[in-house]
Amino acid sequence: MAAECGKATRRRRGRWAVLLTVLTAAAVTAAGCGTDSNGSSSANGGSATIQIWEGYTQAEATAFAHLVSEYEAQHPGQKVSPLFVNNDDTLQKVLTAVRGGSPPDIAYLYGSWAPNVAQIPQVVNLTQVVKRPGVNWNDFWTGERAVATVNGKVIGIPAVVDNLAVVYNKTLFAKAGLVPPGPGWTWQQFQADAQKLTDPAIKQYGTAYVTPGSEDTVWHWEALLWEAGGQLLTADNSKAAFDSAAGLTSLNTLRTMAVTDKSMYLDPSDSAYSNLFNSGKIGMLVTGPWDLSAFPNVHYGVQVMPSYPGTSGGHQTISGPDNWVIFNNSPARVAAAEKFLLWLTAPAQDKYFSVQTGNLPTRQSVGDAASVVQQMNAALPGVGAFISNLSNVKQARPQIPQYPKISQVLGTMIVSVLLGKSQPQAALTAAAQQVNQILAAG
Amino acid sequence: MTATSAPARDGVRSDGRGVLPARRRRRLPFSPWHLVLLPATLVLLFPFAWLVITSLETPAEALHFPPVLTPHVLRFANYPDALASAPFGHFFLNSAIVAVATVLSNLVLCSLAGYAFARFRFLGRTALFAVIMATLMVPFQVTMIPQFIITKWLGVHVLAAVGINHLGALILPNAATAFGIFFLRQFFRTLPLEYEESARVDGASRLTVLIRIVLPLATPALATLAALTFLDSWNNFLWPLIAITSTNQMTLPLGLATFQGAHQTEWTLLMAANVMSLVPMLAIFFGAQRYFIRSVAATGLAGT
């Protein structure tokens, strides 16, 4: 019986072996069909393919694809090859590629990475490029230019700009009999409104705050710090300056709502808050224009952030621009990349992209055009308020390589105050000490 | 004395091996184990249920918290919409090629190595096994940059098909895994030595013993290894993210990522695509159940 089994197995095995070989051969052949489209350029530099890594989805992806084909049609011989990479993952991929000697030609990189990315030798210095006639560098908003420049060197061209304002639920305000926020409103009014909008019985909150302890936690607070007239660091970026009256005021505002009034929903996942607002469970959010399309079920309004009366901060807000960064693979490809980027960020294309996607215009000339604002407001109500709020962006976060470490210290400080684990003054002092240590270490 | 041919019908408890003498009268029309398994399975499958429900919702309804579990409208159009939004046919094919090749090569290479580690005494065996296990103990975030550089070098100097931006680069680093070797080593060691020894005495080569005697006995383990390796390869995200630089070489997980923007995620389309990526795998697994059960012929060889 064993012998018979053996014969049968041998025949079966023979067939398996053949199948195995065929499949492996097919796999290797198919694998070999992959093209290395890491970009190429012919010797005479006339035609070039550049590779661009971006994280556009939905309307942005469609609009970008349209722009790419328009560019290729208008510039025969120039080819642009986009690759989708989630924005959060781009840094890992870029750093690995750079180390491996094959960076992309253009990559979309968060502005918060700019001071560190500037240290990569392959990053192209665009200072002279943006001075070329027709580029109009000053047409970009102040906040954008600040984030694209590191130590006087321009390392990127602005890809996106945004800012923080208050989005509020008109229905909930009406139900509570509250006057909707006006352009001159104060943080005291915000606090009072939040309290009135909070109803534990129906699990409704006046406002929300994200508490993962990341930069998202920090930058929301930084806007308040600036409005209270405070600064994060001293002018020369050598010491902490947030352990001040303004720091205390801003932290206390958050603390009162989170701990005392319990009118603030704390979201450690950084994603539940927007769905909660869309479900009508939150009265007001401090957030950006990107969230507007996530509120299809709510009748919302947009207003500038409140201010602290008696301080110099006014209704200041904070912006988080991102950059297109060019990497040097070869002179021909750099030239092609610059050509494409300058075309992409020109006013005509900026206008098209903004109208199609609802992203804020990166250029003031586009943002100031009433027809553009009208069109965008019709497609996405409230976005006009964000566009005009761009003029409230007066400064940017410190453009220093240690910023990520400082951000982590501040994130922990804010979360510990919001969770009621520490008192604001003590938390500020402890955090300032840690930040000074980081800055001293250099 | 045991009635091995008694039908294993519900109502008589059996553990799949033979029939135990009936001790108590059954009061339930089904095996009491269902009372444990069904709730446990439903609890375990809850995320899957949420996934399917979300894939059938309208985008507006998906933007609710707490999540809506009983949608007002079922939107089946999410499925064709998801397929249309990116070249998913291509991604599917790429993932399939990589997964199948990885599974086949693992089955072969890990059987060979696992058997050697289980049965042979050779110089450096312990040290080599330790080295293999050690490769499991450093997180990928740290090793991915050197791995990228090595892969790039291989693509340029050895064989283009295994270099950056080729499917071979996704197959080769995982063509043999420490997991597979360790798993099969453990399994092979549970098999009684007698069959292998007697076959050796009869003059069979070690390779013949492995292929003719051991592997047929190890079908459940091989099937399990195939299933787990396939799953690992199918869902692998980080290495393909780093190694692939053009859209037509992307695998399914990279394709799924195209639904996740910087601030917004298209949940309904993402979940529809997720379901479409899971269902074939589960269907194959479901259909191949008999490989997970030791064949009667194999147990017949046991004798007693």
Added chain:
Amino acid sequence: MIGSEHLAGWAFVTPGVAIIALFGMAPIIWSALMSFQRNNLLSPSTPFTGLANYRQMVHDPIVAQAIQHTLIYTALFVPGTMALGLFLAVAMNRKIRFIAFYRTAAYATMAISTISEAIVFIWLFDPSYGVVNYFFSWIGVPPQQFLNSPSQALYVIVLMTIWGWTGFAVVIYLAALQGIPQPLLEAAAIDGAGPWRTFRRITLPLLSPASLFLAVWLTINAMQLFDEVYLSTQGGPLNATTVLVYYLYNQAFQDFNFGYASAIAYFLFLVIIVVTVIQFRVGRRYTYYRS
């Protein structure tokens, strides 16, 4: 004859080991070198700094916390998953209706992407809107803060990952249960042994190789926990769920301290080696191989 066994041994292992050595060992050695440098992955200058990174680790309070969290997590996750997996596998290993469905369900839980599980868990454990607090309100337990609470968050992650990995343990144990010969169990039944005694005296020892495999494999994975933390709590609140791999990822790709991250990875590597060796030693005494 003996020489041929050496030769056969090397012949059999070489193809697999070659691949693992190239793609596994080489990067590990490379990373070891990086742990002795100051390397930020940006500038090409990576000066050799000797043991500076390791010394920094000793004085870093977050590393101490991360070690603690990693160990607590592992100590809860591994036995939990093994016990639950064993229970379900034994329950499934019989000829009852729908057995194929149950097995596929176990496999399916492994197939679901981590992000889907993370989303579901974040919802279930939400302090205000989650289902768990809802059930607690029925039995009079006050609402808990779960992922918002530094003292509870890690345990929620333990539950989330046990949920995600039980299917794996079930699949492994099911395969191993197939290796238990029928005659043994039948003989025990004939001799009058009850199901629990059969389980304890026969099944469990025969499952010990699979148990050792699971213990080692789950431990190695638990000590490198990353995805669930990244997708749910991001190490918070207040570093309560910061485990070693999450911390080193932060150091590498947020703070650009790649040399330091490599040093932490090495330290973790040594810890895992020690724990695994202990497991194998203990396993040798309690593992029963039928040969």
